[in-house]
Amino acid sequence: MAYFTTRPETGRHFLHIPGPTNVPDRVLRALDNPPMDHRGPDFGVMMLQLFPKLQQLFQTTSPVIVYPGSGTGSWEAALVNTLSPGDRVLFCRTGQFAASWIEMAKKLQLNAEIIETDWRHAADIDAIGAALAADTAHSIKAVGVVHSETSTGCVTDIAAVRAAIDAARHPALLLVDTVSGIGALEYRHDEWGVDVTIAGSQKGMMMPPGLGFNAISAKALEASKSSTMPRAYWHWQPMLAINKNGYFPSTPATNLLYALDTGLDMLFAEGLENVFARHQRFAEATRRAVAAWGLETQCADPRAASGVVTAVRMPQGHSADALRRVILEKFDLSLGNGLGVMTDKVFRIAHLGHLSALQLVGVIGGVEMGMRAAGVPHREGGVQAAMGYLSGN
Amino acid sequence: MAYFTTRPETGRHFLHIPGPTNVPDRVLRALDNPPMDHRGPDFGVMMLQLFPKLQQLFQTTSPVIVYPGSGTGSWEAALVNTLSPGDRVLFCRTGQFAASWIEMAKKLQLNAEIIETDWRHAADIDAIGAALAADTAHSIKAVGVVHSETSTGCVTDIAAVRAAIDAARHPALLLVDTVSGIGALEYRHDEWGVDVTIAGSQKGMMMPPGLGFNAISAKALEASKSSTMPRAYWHWQPMLAINKNGYFPSTPATNLLYALDTGLDMLFAEGLENVFARHQRFAEATRRAVAAWGLETQCADPRAASGVVTAVRMPQGHSADALRRVILEKFDLSLGNGLGVMTDKVFRIAHLGHLSALQLVGVIGGVEMGMRAAGVPHREGGVQAAMGYLSGN
Amino acid sequence: MAYFTTRPETGRHFLHIPGPTNVPDRVLRALDNPPMDHRGPDFGVMMLQLFPKLQQLFQTTSPVIVYPGSGTGSWEAALVNTLSPGDRVLFCRTGQFAASWIEMAKKLQLNAEIIETDWRHAADIDAIGAALAADTAHSIKAVGVVHSETSTGCVTDIAAVRAAIDAARHPALLLVDTVSGIGALEYRHDEWGVDVTIAGSQKGMMMPPGLGFNAISAKALEASKSSTMPRAYWHWQPMLAINKNGYFPSTPATNLLYALDTGLDMLFAEGLENVFARHQRFAEATRRAVAAWGLETQCADPRAASGVVTAVRMPQGHSADALRRVILEKFDLSLGNGLGVMTDKVFRIAHLGHLSALQLVGVIGGVEMGMRAAGVPHREGGVQAAMGYLSGN
């Protein structure tokens, strides 16, 4: 049940948009504790236990900053701390989220260099390498890549991006958006040589929206010292100075921090490796259903297929939004919509966060029954295919 | 997530025992409000609004009593208020719950007359009529019938029981256990001429266990005045006297009353007729899955098949409990066990309470995948059959 | 805030009736977890951890039984398990709760022998001893004593009752009601030789109403085997048989068990000795306030003055209920009313459960301001006197 609904409530709503995701009861019950004195002694103790958990999640020994804000805010934080107006930044426009980040960079008066893709593949790593190699003057200050492009369901191999940068012997910073990847897909900030990792709370972390994150390399921190971008709220330096003692320069979102702490504990209790494997398993089951229906996924490269969301292409002449409406009304299941050029052409099944095999079976069943109800041409048997995979697994 | 678990939590637990059932978040959030002064003015106002809602649920203009207790306690309340030690009571042993109620009657020094059944059908109404007709001395003081026999998934037609009593021109009281029926199956205390209706909170009312109910006819109330059974806690008279003002003779379970109030509001918001229809639809979908698997239901009479639970008979030589264990461990789904003579021979799929079509698809999927994992012989296609029915409906 | 209120909510309600008491947020958040399968493996594990905690609370190695029910139900359980209709039971009528228990015994067809008191003192231990000594035929089967008489604020020394029984070399069972004492006042079931301890959930255990308890000595258990009282719901034997494995014969109140488990953990985290000392400290502060106001406590014996509730006698000609109404309306504070002969002559300040010094200062301030607003003659300075004690302590 949501806080507000206009539809009859006859069971639990199935929320399968790619974020916010299903939040465990345990996390909701952490969230709803009374706020505490964010300048008192207990708060500092709590945070000095919480920061290392965040580092473990991001697989880093560098600091991780938490903002009251959204993933969008974390994009801005990454850009305004490391860059100056007019700086060149290389982006690969892999989907709607990459596109929005690029728009933001422009608003922030950065000079965005764009490598286009067909929005059905991961970032073009060869093109990134080539662009950097061509930039012998090293005027490109940063490379911005979306790890898990939530609009298309394609995942970019970040280690490969790093390898391409290194191969080009280029000093550009590597900025990575893993808003929908963190806590669901394998992610290694240090090992992959990421300079700023950008994340949000409402997906793999299994908590509500409202927190944004920046994990910061030493190199990124150094770069921030010479940035001339006007900035205050997102400024890393005062944040890091006081975070050391477990506090924040302005009022933190205490209740969301409780939820974060509990969500992380649950991820570690399951074991990050198990969490990642579970997401891959559910993603594969979903793709088998899509294949059984005779439909196509938006992601055209199986190696890039996402563990967190599957974007499904509608048969020609059928409206994805009409289908989603039928599915919501008849089966109380919320699916993600197609974004940008994919509007009405794609619907997205999120399979991330606090999720079990049976919930997934319900979701796939809801899509299959919805297609039938909406008259969308498909073959039956998607659920059966998914179950065949899940029961042997 | 439950309060306590030894298993990994990777999504929401599927609780499909026939009570307690899935409790809506809205009800849980009512439950967890602080207790209030149960002798203060607000409490009385609250209860004077709540009692009529209970009457609406039971379809009666007579009083409905609420006890801190279980359904078992409500059985006792019905017996000790209306009967005296040594009184003859006619029961129809339709399953394990009828059997337990009979055992209780014996412990309470009542003289139980038992009509046996094969535990695969509803109560034998002809036999009841015959027994009453034969009792020309009217020494049978009451007839005890289980409306929804949760152990077998058979439902007895209470209006027909009343007709049989009337046809025999017999003055016996009609005591009906609808612990698992109320709030899920059509039920009409007044119209069906029931004298005491026995119910519990943890099933169709969509709230946790801990409350028991007696709806009482004028005739039952009259009978209670001459009962010589030692009784105090369950005594109707002092309860009714003070209930009139909205209060209780001893401390009520305040928080469970909050949950009750909210659960009833949700049932009425959906509309009782819609609630009943939803349960029938989910029951039919479940039975179609069972049939598709090539398995048999315990209830052998389609007209008696229950809207709240389906008991499934295991193939010869296979253990129901072993299957349930596999399903719990692999798919985090709790099913009901076989009771009494059905132990290990039957498993029960509850489909009542706060439940949507997609949850049910997940449940049926869990059973099908579990049978495959456990090596239980069956045909595939149960989920497909259920979905075929649900999507056209 | 309560679930339901007719008054404006401008801050947290002060609930200072002697039960239900203030429930910690942590307990409410345990309460509102979804129900679980009470026949599944996790439930058994949970209960096998919970029963020993209950034994620690009652200070016993004997079993402690938990019923869905109220303290009143636990009275009945104690009586119907150990006694038979017509049995003589010796009670000391120390206040309204003793009186109600006696009424129950009569309804259960027991033969209640009553030692009267002035309702301003603890039980008359000499009279108990004398009555037992006079009963050379040992026809008195049990002695029923209220440990903490919630209506008067007097506490009886249970060890002294046991000593009196032993001095009379009488085999009567000792049945003790500590509904409002357990978890707040020192209590030692084994060391004090209690045969049945009767308790409820909604006071010192810091959880909502809805559970009743019986701690049972070997002697009481033996006595239960020869009882001829009709009983089923409260029957110890089937309960104990299945409790051994962590289960219950009928559906337990799962959510209240979650709350119980958490409440006990909190009591042990504070340390029972600290809990008891805190209650004595708050009681003394309250009594100093009453003395400063120039009012009298109902309990006339300082050695018997209760650690959990203080009953205050109104000045002649003034209505306690009118005062309580003013205090509720103007200060949103619920106080206990006078019961039985004390109706309208006494109001009761509960100071038990989850309670801090500052909450208590607020309560005492509310009474003092209320008396002023209601025109009840008193001297100012009650809060000051309480604070003087609390700050030095």
Added chain:
Amino acid sequence: MAYFTTRPETGRHFLHIPGPTNVPDRVLRALDNPPMDHRGPDFGVMMLQLFPKLQQLFQTTSPVIVYPGSGTGSWEAALVNTLSPGDRVLFCRTGQFAASWIEMAKKLQLNAEIIETDWRHAADIDAIGAALAADTAHSIKAVGVVHSETSTGCVTDIAAVRAAIDAARHPALLLVDTVSGIGALEYRHDEWGVDVTIAGSQKGMMMPPGLGFNAISAKALEASKSSTMPRAYWHWQPMLAINKNGYFPSTPATNLLYALDTGLDMLFAEGLENVFARHQRFAEATRRAVAAWGLETQCADPRAASGVVTAVRMPQGHSADALRRVILEKFDLSLGNGLGVMTDKVFRIAHLGHLSALQLVGVIGGVEMGMRAAGVPHREGGVQAAMGYLSGN
């Protein structure tokens, strides 16, 4: 109880820092509902009901923007939308929060003109008028004033500031920080001619931290069109465009919106006028206690004394932080610390939000007992003085 604490929990924590404040249970229970699809139809309906409530709170017919963020973020939003690097902004440094806002303006490359005060009075309206009158070139683009300066407990008369601007016939925008005033003190965005009102969620709105607000006049919106400040996250235009339909450009903090909606409903149920009067009453009671103790408030002008927080000056040679530590450890009461030049010289008693007279008596009692325990020289009788006022009121 907080989510995390290192101290024993023996009752409810008293949180009396000036934000976050006590959050009503009703709001916490709204907060902990599952997130919903922020692009789905229900969300839009919810927001189109919520935006008008926000307008009612701010007393405006202009749009009110909600950010995931803190009050600090709302400062930044106000500045980056209306101004351009190098712009002159006139501030009155009335305390620590004004000082921090000025620091932010500098970081954002604005040219801050500062009118100093002694941090014991409201803003110097004559000086503001004089500065504007002197600025015949109208190079001052905005005036920034803190309505309720939380560090000193002084409140500035915003209508008077507007009058001064108008008297100077100066076109500067009026930017007002009422982070700790909104929902507790009278506030009239439209009537007072405010151009941007800056607010946060965690004070008078009675909800947790995590949301920031900008109420925007038509003139401010017009100014935003010519601002050259790099901005994206805080950019009003895309926000307003999509807010019209009830949606947000990036993921909103859904759960905090539930809390906001419920908190506003509670404020309107009490009635804003009653809410404001209650705050004034509690503030006066607090000041009477301070006077009775023989201590001084930081705010030296009675007409400016705040309805939300009272800053108390320590006797010479005594440490405010040591006192706060004693009060926290002995009485579980969190008070605000002295900020900036007031560090260790002032402690602050917050009396805003969801608060009753009895809670306030507890708080004042805690301070009085704490001063006694810590050996801080004072006269007794603060609580008595507060109660004298509150009971006659």
